[in-house]
Amino acid sequence: MTQIRLTNSKTRTKEDFAPIDPGNVRMYVCGPTVYDRAHLGNARPVVVFDVLYRLLRHAYGPEAVTYVRNFTDVDDRINETAQKRKAAGAAGTLEELIAERSGETIRWYHEDMDALGALRPSSEPRATGYIAQMIAMIEGLIAAGHAYAAEGHVLFAVESYAAYGALSGRSVEDMIAGARVEVAPYKRNPMDFVLWKPSDDSLPGWDSPWGRGRPGWHIECSAMAHDLLGDSFDIHGGGNDLMFPHHENEIAQSRCAHPQAEFARVWLHNEMLQVEGKKMSKSLGNFFTVRDLLEQGVPGEVIRFVFLGTHYRKPMDWTAKKAEEAEAALRSWRRLLADAEPMGADERVVAAVADDLNTAQALTLLHGMAKEIAANPQKDCFYEKGVMLGSARLLGLLTPELAGWEVTGVADLSPLEAALAAARDEAMVSKDFARVDAMKSALVAAGVEVRMSKAGVELIPGPGFDAAKLEGIG
Numbered sequence: 409m410t411q412i413r414l415t416n417s418k419t420r421t422k423e424d425f426a427p428i429d430p431g432n433v434r435m436y437v438c439g440p441t442v443y444d445r446a447h448l449g450n451a452r453p454v455v456v457f458d459v460l461y462r463l464l465r466h467a468y469g470p471e472a473v474t475y476v477r478n479f480t481d482v483d484d485r486i487n488e489t490a491q492k493r494k495a496a497g498a499a500g501t502l503e504e505l506i507a508e509r510s511g512e513t514i515r516w517y518h519e520d521m522d523a524l525g526a527l528r529p530s531s532e533p534r535a536t537g538y539i540a541q542m543i544a545m546i547e548g549l550i551a552a553g554h555a556y557a558a559e560g561h562v563l564f565a566v567e568s569y570a571a572y573g574a575l576s577g578r579s580v581e582d583m584i585a586g587a588r589v590e591v592a593p594y595k596r597n598p599m600d601f602v603l604w605k606p607s608d609d610s611l612p613g614w615d616s617p618w619g620r621g622r623p624g625w626h627i628e629c630s631a632m633a634h635d636l637l638g639d640s641f642d643i644h645g646g647g648n649d650l651m652f653p654h655h656e657n658e659i660a661q662s663r664c665a666h667p668q669a670e671f672a673r674v675w676l677h678n679e680m681l682q683v684e685g686k687k688m689s690k691s692l693g694n695f696f697t698v699r700d701l702l703e704q705g706v707p708g709e710v711i712r713f714v715f716l717g718t719h720y721r722k723p724m725d726w727t728a729k730k731a732e733e734a735e736a737a738l739r740s741w742r743r744l745l746a747d748a749e750p751m752g753a754d755e756r757v758v759a760a761v762a763d764d765l766n767t768a769q770a771l772t773l774l775h776g777m778a779k780e781i782a783a784n785p786q787k788d789c790f791y792e793k794g795v796m797l798g799s800a801r802l803l804g805l806l807t808p809e810l811a812g813w814e815v816t817g818v819a820d821l822s823p824l825e826a827a828l829a830a831a832r833d834e835a836m837v838s839k840d841f842a843r844v845d846a847m848k849s850a851l852v853a854a855g856v857e858v859r860m861s862k863a864g865v866e867l868i869p870g871p872g873f874d875a876a877k878l879e880g881i882g
């Protein structure tokens with residue numbers, strides 16, 4: 409079987425992956441806070457962990473992998489939109505308007521991530537569905553001396569957990585020195601973080617032993633992961649912007665609530681999508697949404713390909729040039745493999761993906777396979793094409809779900825291929841190539857790549873393809 413190796417943020421080394429139970433490999437990934445459309449940065453972990461999910465399913469069997477990705481639907485930014493709508497006269501209670509905002513954002517998220525070819529996780533819990541489990545976990549932490557109630561809040565006492573800071577490699581003293589933490593009067597230590605906070609009448613709230621209130625963000629993931637995956641599970645993922653404080657706090661809560669268990673064995677963090685050296689983020693305002701790109705006509709498969717071109721542990725930018733190259737490669741691959749039946753993925757491609765998700769290497773291998781198939785048109789490449797298609801699908805590329813964009817608006821070029829081939833045959837006899845040359849330049853002007861070999865003529869629409877300019881050629 410394929411030996412998967414992953415860089416574990418906890419140990420800072422690349423390790424052989426060995427699941428607790430190969431019959432049920434379990435992965436939790438922090439999902440979006442559903443207050444607005446996802447920006448392109450938010451899509452990076454979705455694509456990265458989708459590739460890992462596909463790899464795990466390949467290695468252990470599709471039934472043997474459980475992938476949980478949550479929706480954080482308790483958030484002041486969701487409340488704000490609902491309050492604004494209410495103030496503007498929208499019908500319904502505040503609770504209903506909050507549910508409406510989360511609901512529409514989840515629908516958008518699904519539409520946008522489906523468009524990138526991301527498989528839906530096995531389970532997508534919403535935080536609001538797990539309030540009872542969060543309260544139970546907080547009660548357990550208080551009983552064990554790891555948390556305390558003060559002024560309607562419950563706080564986690566970081567000093568009660570000796571390993572606090574181990575994931576991000578900081579000591580509590582360093583954190584206090586370096587962070588601008590809110591020093592609330594009810595905190596025993598400035599780094600203590602909120603497990604529960606009070607809600608006034610204008611905010612959603614749930615009854616609890618500490619009065620009407622709502623959970624802090626970190627406890628949500630601990631409670632959902634525990635309920636759906638158990639005390640100990642295999643992989644926990646998310647962007648590296650979440651390592652501190654979110655993941656540090658998840659570890660503290662979960663390890664203290666279930667001291668006999670490990671919580672997550674392997675922690676995997678994707679690097680950031682950047683804009684001019686800075687993290688793309690809502691707060692910096694330097695973002696565009698996945699929907700913006702799709703509406704500009706960038707196919708979801710192209711966005712996916714661009715993400716796969718950079719290793720997940722490296723920062724990356726989105727550029728028009730990368731998108732163009734991705735589009736050209738995908739167009740020619742889809743054309744090359746139009747008649748192929750998928751077979752098992754090439755072992756070298758599997759090995760690349762299994763080596764800490766080296767998707768860039770996998771794409772290089774696919775380029776090589778495409779070149780070889782194209783260079784042997786007289787050879788029956790049935791097998792090679794099938795293997796290439798199977799390999800691309802391990803990466804979630806060239807799937808039937810993502811098909812179609814490469815032909816929309818694109819004319820059938822085969823009559824032109826025949827016409828150009830016939831013109832060339834005539835020219836070979838007459839030695840007058842003027843017509844062939846004229847056809848070729850007209851095709852190039854229309855954004856078509858012209859490939860002529862002894863075996864025949866191939867016309868491939870490139871990124872700047874314009875079907876309107878084909879008129880009159882041939």
Ligand SMILES: Nc1ncnc2c1ncn2[C@@H]1O[C@H](COP(=O)(O)OP(=O)(O)OP(=O)(O)O)[C@@H](O)[C@H]1O
Nearest residue numbers: 440441449450452453646647680681687688689690
């Ligand atoms: N620029 C980025 N590049 C890669 N991943 C990102 C980026 N920004 C956010 N993420 C990831 O997106 C996921 C969803 O995050 P979340 O919903 O908390 O983000 P957000 O609050 O909408 O984004 P922001 O960080 O812009 O405020 C997390 O795994 C997070 O690490």
Ligand SMILES: [Zn+2]
Nearest residue numbers: 438439629654
């Ligand atoms: Zn989380």
